[in-house]
Structures are given as C-alpha cells and as structure tokens.
Amino acid sequence: MSTTPPVPSPAVPVLEMRHATVTAMRNPEWVVAAHVNWVVHPGEFWVVGAPQRAGKSDFLMTASGLMPPRDGAVWFRGERLPIFEEEQLPWRLKLGLVFAGGQLLHSLSVAENIALPLRYHAHWAEADIQSRVTQLLEAMELTPWAHWMPAQVARSWSQRAGLARVLALAPELLLVDSPLAGLDIRHTWWWLDMLTALSRGHEIMGGKPLTLCVTAHNLQPWRHSASHFACLHQRRFRVLGDWAAVVAQPAAGVRELLRE
Amino acid sequence: MPEVEIPASAGAPGWALPGSAPAGWAGRRVIGFCAVVRGLGAFALITLAVGLRKFGVATGVIRPLVEQEIFRVGIRLLPMFLFAALALGFLVIGQTVAVLSRVGAASELLGSIMVIVVVRELGPLFTAFLVLGRVGTANVVELGMARALGEVESLEAVGVDPVHYFVVPRVVGMMIGTVSLTVYLILGALGSGYLWAFVQELPVQPADYFSQLAGALTALDFVLLALKTASFGFIIAIVTCFFGLAQPLQLEQISRATVRAVGWSVVACVLLDALFIIAYLTL
Numbered sequence: 001m002s003t004t005p006p007v008p009s010p011a012v013p014v015l016e017m018r019h020a021t022v023t024a025m026r027n028p029e030w031v032v033a034a035h036v037n038w039v040v041h042p043g044e045f046w047v048v049g050a051p052q053r054a055g056k057s058d059f060l061m062t063a064s065g066l067m068p069p070r071d072g073a074v075w076f077r078g079e080r081l082p083i084f085e086e087e088q089l090p091w092r093l094k095l096g097l098v099f100a101g102g103q104l105l106h107s108l109s110v111a112e113n114i115a116l117p118l119r120y121h122a123h124w125a126e127a128d129i130q131s132r133v134t135q136l137l138e139a140m141e142l143t144p145w146a147h148w149m150p151a152q153v154a155r156s157w158s159q160r161a162g163l164a165r166v167l168a169l170a171p172e173l174l175l176v177d178s179p180l181a182g183l184d185i186r187h188t189w190w191w192l193d194m195l196t197a198l199s200r201g202h203e204i205m206g207g208k209p210l211t212l213c214v215t216a217h218n219l220q221p222w223r224h225s226a227s228h229f230a231c232l233h234q235r236r237f238r239v240l241g242d243w244a245a246v247v248a249q250p251a252a253g254v255r256e257l258l259r260e
Numbered sequence: 261m262p263e264v265e266i267p268a269s270a271g272a273p274g275w276a277l278p279g280s281a282p283a284g285w286a287g288r289r290v291i292g293f294c295a296v297v298r299g300l301g302a303f304a305l306i307t308l309a310v311g312l313r314k315f316g317v318a319t320g321v322i323r324p325l326v327e328q329e330i331f332r333v334g335i336r337l338l339p340m341f342l343f344a345a346l347a348l349g350f351l352v353i354g355q356t357v358a359v360l361s362r363v364g365a366a367s368e369l370l371g372s373i374m375v376i377v378v379v380r381e382l383g384p385l386f387t388a389f390l391v392l393g394r395v396g397t398a399n400v401v402e403l404g405m406a407r408a409l410g411e412v413e414s415l416e417a418v419g420v421d422p423v424h425y426f427v428v429p430r431v432v433g434m435m436i437g438t439v440s441l442t443v444y445l446i447l448g449a450l451g452s453g454y455l456w457a458f459v460q461e462l463p464v465q466p467a468d469y470f471s472q473l474a475g476a477l478t479a480l481d482f483v484l485l486a487l488k489t490a491s492f493g494f495i496i497a498i499v500t501c502f503f504g505l506a507q508p509l510q511l512e513q514i515s516r517a518t519v520r521a522v523g524w525s526v527v528a529c530v531l532l533d534a535l536f537i538i539a540y541l542t543l
Contacts, residue, residue, distance in 0.1 A: 025508065026508060061413065064417065066413055066416050066417060086313075089419055092419060093418070093419045096417070096418075097417040099410060099413070099414055099417070102414075103409065103410040103411060103413065103414035104411075104414070105406070105411050105414070105415070106405070106406070106409065106411070107402075116321065116418065116420065117418040117419065117420065119318065119320050119321045120318040120321050120418075120419070120420050120425075121318070121419060126320075162414070165418060166417070166418065169418060169419075
C-alpha cells in the first residue's frame with residue numbers, strides 16, 4: 001500500500017448511514033431497509049438482528065460501500081462511500097467485510113486466499129507474507145487445511161478463512177455477515193470468543209481493539225459480547241440499545257430474535 | 261465491478277415469434293442486440309483502461325495468472341493443434357490437387373494456394389474457433405461460477421479490482437496464446453500440405469514448394485496475420501469474460517450465458533475476418 005490513511009479524530013464516527021435506503025443486490029427494486037440512520041463509534045460492538053432472508057447481507061454490502069444505497073449516504077471515517085479512487089484505497093481497506101461462508105476464491109487454496117490481499121496490496125517480501133499467513137492460519141485453527149481447496153473444506157472452516165483474509169489487511173472496522181449461521185456449538189463458541197477478543201484487542205491484531213458490526217438471526221448468543229444492538233424488521237432499521245434495552249422490547253419482531 | 265445490462269432476449273437461441281406483436285418482438289430484439297453491442301464495447305474499454313492504468317500493479321499476483329493463461333491457451337492446446345494442422349493440410353492439398361490436376365497447374369500453384377487459404381484465411385479463423393471451443397467456453401463457466409458464488413464481491417471487499425484479477429490476465433493470455441497457436445497451426449498445415457502432396461505423388465520438390473510459399477507471402481501478410489490473430493484472441497476473451505462476469509448470474513444461468521458467448525464470439529470473429537479481407541484487397 002502506497003500511502004497511510006490519516007488517523008481520524010475519535011469524535012468522527014467510524015461508520016455513519018444517513019437516510020440510506022438499502023436495496024437487494026439481486027433485485028434493486030426490493031427495499032431491504034428504508035431511511036436508515038445509524039452511527040457507529042470507534043470501539044463499539046454492534047449486532048444487527050434480522051430473520052433469515054431479510055436482507056442482512058445486502059445491508060452489510062451497503063454499509064461496506066460495495067453497493068451504493070438507493071437514497072441517502074454512507075460515510076466511513078468521514079469519507080463518503082463508495083470509495084473508488086486509487087489514492088484512497090488504503091483508507092478504504094481499513095473497512096473489512098467477512099461474507100457468510102467466507103466466499104473464498106475457488107481457484108486458490110485456503111492459504112493462498114488469505115495471502116491474496118497481502119500479495120495484491122502490500123509491498124512485502126514473500127517470507128513476510130508467508131509468516132503473516134502462518135500466524136493467521138494458526139489463530140483461525142486452519143493450519144491442517146492450509147493447502148486444501150475451498151471446495152474440500154467445510155463451510156464453517158471456509159468462513160474462518162474469510163475472516164483471516166480480511167484480518168490480513170488489519171482493518172479498523174470489521175463487518176461480519178451471519179457468522180453463527182449453521183454452525184455447531186464448538187464453532188459457535190469459537191466465533192463468539194474470537195469476535196469478543198477482536199473487539200477487546202486480539203494479539204493477532206497487535207492488541208488493537210476493532211470496531212465490530214455483526215449480523216445475526218438470533219441475538220441471544222451475543223448478549224455477553226456485544227455492546228449495542230439493532231434490528232431489521234419490516235424494512236425498517238431500528239437501533240435497540242444495549243442488552244437491557246433489547247430484553248425490555250415488547251415488539252414481536254424483536255421478541256422473535258430472542259428465541260433460544 | 262462495473263455492471264452492464266444484458267437483455268435476456270438478446271442473442272438467445274430457440275426464440276419464438278409471438279404472433280400478436282411481431283413489430284414489438286422485432287423491436288425488442290434490435291434493442292437487445294444494440295444493448296449487448298454497447299455493453300461489449302464498454303466492457304472492452306473498461307478492460308483496456310484497467311490494463312493500462314494498473315500496468316505494473318500487483319505483478320506478484322497478476323503475472324502468474326497471465327502465465328497460467330498463456331500455458332492454458334498456447335501450450336496445453338498444442339497436441340490438438342498438431343492434429344488440426346495435419347488435417348488442415350490434408351484437406352486443402354487433397355481438394356486442391358484434385359481440382360488443379362485437371363488443368364495441369366497443381367505443381368505451380370500449390371504454394372500460392374496454401375498461403376491464400378491457410379495463412380490468410382483458414383489458419384487464423386480455425387484457430388480462433390478451436391480456442392473459443394476449448395478455452396472460451398471454460399472462461400464463461402469459470403467466471404460465471406465466480407460471479408454466482410460471490411467471488412467478485414469478495415475480491416472487491418479486499419480492494420482487488422475484479423477486472424484486473426479476472427479479465428486482464430485472460431485477455432493478455434488469450435491474445436498471446438492465439439497468436440502462438442495460429443503460428444503452430446500454419447507451420448504444421450504447410451508442412452503437412454507438402455507431406456500430402458508427396459503422398460499423392462505430385463512432382464514438386466521441397467525447395468520448389470517452399471520457394472512458392474516464400475514468393476506468395478508478403479510483409480503485409482505477417483503484419484495482418486499478427487493483428488488479426490491478436491484481435492481474435494482479444495475478442496474471444498472480452499466476449500466470454502463479458503458474458504461470464506458483467507452482470508450477476510445464478511448458477512442455472514451459466515449454461516445459457518456460455519451458449520450466448522459462443523454465438524457472439526463467432527459472429528464477432530467472422531465480422532472481423534471480413535474487415536481483414538477488405539484490408540487485404542485494398543492495401
């Protein structure tokens with residue numbers, strides 16, 4: 001990466017959506033959420049709850065700047081998204097998005113997938129890239145599958161590789177799409193522990209705390225990890241507050257997201 | 261990833277004329293055709309712009325991809341092309357000798373006919389169609405899968421330009437590979453042509469045959485051959501990448517996209533070939 005992005009003022013929100021209308025990528029006529037107003041400050045850990053097929057992935061794609069909102073605007077550290085200019089790429093790479101299932105490139109092995117952003121952006125020596133990839137593989141418990149192709153690896157492990165690929169670029173804001181969907185209890189606990197550690201400062205990130213936004217179809221597992229909650233219900237985005245505010249919510253849409 | 265609208269009706273095989281509104285149907289077909297042409301043009305320009313702007317960027321990632329494409333197009337197809345060269349030489353010489361022997365001109369015109377038929381026309385076009393069938397179709401399937409499985413978005417999420425990663429190496433590899441394969445095919449066909457002439461006991465010495473070839477070839481042949489084959493490679497790569505990548509695809513749409521890409525590539529290559537024939541005749 002050629003330039004270093006300037007350090008933002010702590011007063012500047014990491015992510016801000018103002019009157020944003022989020023639509024579905026596959027069908028731009030379909031409104032996922034209208035007039036979204038959302039401010040994420042540094043160090044916060046958000047969980048956005050929504051039932052399955054409510055548009056959680058589209059919401060995160062818009063929040064990450066991969067898809068423009070139909071109306072309104074999205075800002076990342078004070079810069080309006082999407083960012084296309086080459087000069088602002090280092091800035092843009094501070095925002096990481098982990099897709100549900102990892103969405104790895106099927107022509108590359110797990111280790112090559114993790115190394116790809118480093119090889120593409122960072123002018124590192126190959127030995128340094130290998131060293132960083134080994135570190136990430138170990139942290140994700142992926143070492144035995146390092147040279148496997150994504151099609152040979154279970155979805156739960158692919159998703160961890162997707163997380164490693166994003167962490168390779170040392171983001172400041174991490175958006176994670178439905179990390180607990182379809183996981184067994186062992187993987188579920190691993191993800192809860194890992195994301196909590198990342199939000200507090202994991203050694204793999206040099207102890208630097210990350211700002212996190214996660215989507216989920218059930219808010220219960222996140223009650224001890226997340227600091228802020230929101231939900232997507234009936235094409236509206238609602239900020240719920242902390243866990244005490246969530247459990248106090250009488251709305252049926254929110255109660256559905258609290259079922260064990 | 262820039263997306264270009266491709267109307268579902270454009271170039272689709274197996275269509276039926278609705279009896280109620282033939283004018284509307286024809287209009288939709290024309291509009292669809294124009295939209296694809298416009299989309300292909302825009303996609304080609306975007307690819308050229310990305311290729312030039314990012315020349316030298318991320319060479320550690322892009323260069324191996326280019327080498328892989330050159331290997332896939334220019335080297336892995338070599339055995340099939342040797343067979344095709346033998347067959348082409350046999351077809352051309354077999355027919356030529358049969359016809360020209362009747363007027364007693366087979367020995368004198370053998371080299372000229374090989375240059376006109378193999379070097380200027382059949383060699384490049386035959387190569388383009390074989391590359392399209394063997395690699396172009398694979399391109400659409402691979403890129404269509406990448407698109408359907410969200411790989412394009414995952415590249416964008418880590419700041420990797422999908423056109424730079426997926427398209428530019430394919431275009432460069434396909435252009436270099438098509439030029440190389442055409443040279444192999446032409447050399448093989450010219451050699452096998454003499455072999456078949458020898459088998460048919462035509463009274464032509466190798467030196468005479470090759471001097472006829474050299475006499476029929478001009479500098480313009482080499483220039484136009486290089487331009488034509490590189491253009492065929494460019495067209496096949498652009499059209500197949502366009503249909504595989506330029507708009508969101510579902511897995512079940514990939515086979516249809518492949519069929520459409522083949523149809524458009526064939527038409528585009530034949531039209532380009534016609535332009536080169538005009539160039540040969542006018543220059």
